[in-house]
Amino acid sequence: MHANPVIHVDGLRQRYGDYEAVAGISFTVGEGELFALLGTNGAGKTTTMETLEGFRPAHAGTVRVLGRDPHRDRRAVRPQIGIMLQEGGFFNDLTVAETAGHWRAFTPGARPAAEVLGLVGLDAKARVKVRQLSGGQKRRLDLALALLARPSVLFLDEPTTGMDPEARHATWGIVRDLVADGTTVMLTTHYLEEAEQLADRLAIMHRGVIERAGTVADVVAGHGDRISFQMPERIRVGELPALHGAAPEIAVDGGRATATYTVPGDGMQAGLYELLRWADECGVRLAGLQARSASLEDVFLRTAAAEGAPR
Numbered sequence: 404m405h406a407n408p409v410i411h412v413d414g415l416r417q418r419y420g421d422y423e424a425v426a427g428i429s430f431t432v433g434e435g436e437l438f439a440l441l442g443t444n445g446a447g448k449t450t451t452m453e454t455l456e457g458f459r460p461a462h463a464g465t466v467r468v469l470g471r472d473p474h475r476d477r478r479a480v481r482p483q484i485g486i487m488l489q490e491g492g493f494f495n496d497l498t499v500a501e502t503a504g505h506w507r508a509f510t511p512g513a514r515p516a517a518e519v520l521g522l523v524g525l526d527a528k529a530r531v532k533v534r535q536l537s538g539g540q541k542r543r544l545d546l547a548l549a550l551l552a553r554p555s556v557l558f559l560d561e562p563t564t565g566m567d568p569e570a571r572h573a574t575w576g577i578v579r580d581l582v583a584d585g586t587t588v589m590l591t592t593h594y595l596e597e598a599e600q601l602a603d604r605l606a607i608m609h610r611g612v613i614e615r616a617g618t619v620a621d622v623v624a625g626h627g628d629r630i631s632f633q634m635p636e637r638i639r640v641g642e643l644p645a646l647h648g649a650a651p652e653i654a655v656d657g658g659r660a661t662a663t664y665t666v667p668g669d670g671m672q673a674g675l676y677e678l679l680r681w682a683d684e685c686g687v688r689l690a691g692l693q694a695r696s697a698s699l700e701d702v703f704l705r706t707a708a709a710e711g712a713p714r
């Protein structure tokens with residue numbers, strides 16, 4: 404808990420008719436922190452972001468951005484926040500520079516258009532019509548517009564969707580620089596690597612509730628280490644040993660079977676020792692042997708699977 408959080412959400416609930424899309428979530432984001440909201444499709448991330456952005460009042464619970472209710476006090480809050488929506492609405496016949504110029508007209512104290520286009524690496528596209536931009540370039544234009552007002556809080560809804568890996572890494576660099584300058588950032592993403600790379604803290608939402616939250620290390624802690632290898636041809640599943648008390652799970656992909664153990668506690672070394680001794684005794688070669696800590700993806704997939712299919 405932060406003493407004076409920039410974003411404060413306590414017991415937020417949101418409904419669409421009878422359907423409860425957000426079912427009582429709480430979290431805080433401190434100044435200069437990057438908080439990532441992850442989750443399955445339909446988990447309630449965008450609904451949460453839109454509530455924080457002031458587009459709808461909370462059905463129940465408390466939401467504060469910079470100490471104010473973002474819906475009721477939106478005239479005071481709006482100039483201090485930058486919003487990059489999942490789908491920006493552009494006029495396709497305007498150029499990139501014209502688009503930024505038009506937005507500037509509505510943004511008191513806005514940065515020069517050339518400055519924001521430079522920030523997101525679109526300066527070379529200034530004279531190009533929006534319709535001629537690629538999907539990833541349009542996302543960068545969205546980001547440029549969100550930065551016009553020098554916001555102290557930035558909401559990024561799936562900011563790198565549609566970007567190639569190079570553009571995604573470049574965008575991560577821009578976001579890191581903004582955070583280093585003290586901007587508070589809240590983002591949603593389906594790219595778990597994005598959260599691993601950027602987030603100080605994160606929450607995983609599923610079916611309207613937060614299932615896990617904390618730093619990446621907090622979230623993956625207690626989810627066991629993974630030891631895996633390709634099933635040796637002449638070994639049957641029942642012949643595989645238990646490793647540090649863990650039984651193997653077998654996954655078949657493209658005709659190739661892989662055995663994976665989730666070894667509890669600090670059992671990776673002991674488990675590996677047991678496995679290698681067994682392989683030696685059986686005269687088996689373990690192709691593709693890997694040992695690694697649990698990843699955010701492991702925890703995410705387990706969270707999604709444990710609670711049933713998305714609503």
Ligand SMILES: Nc1ncnc2c1ncn2[C@@H]1O[C@H](COP(=O)(O)OP(=O)(O)OP(=O)(O)O)[C@@H](O)[C@H]1O
Pocket residue numbers: 419422424442443444445446447448449450451714
């Ligand atoms: N305007 C609306 N009217 C009715 N239901 C809606 C509306 N907007 C969203 N929902 C429903 O609320 C739930 C949460 O939607 P939301 O867009 O917040 O999820 P999300 O986590 O952002 O999903 P995604 O990752 O797919 O973007 C979904 O089941 C969705 O169908």
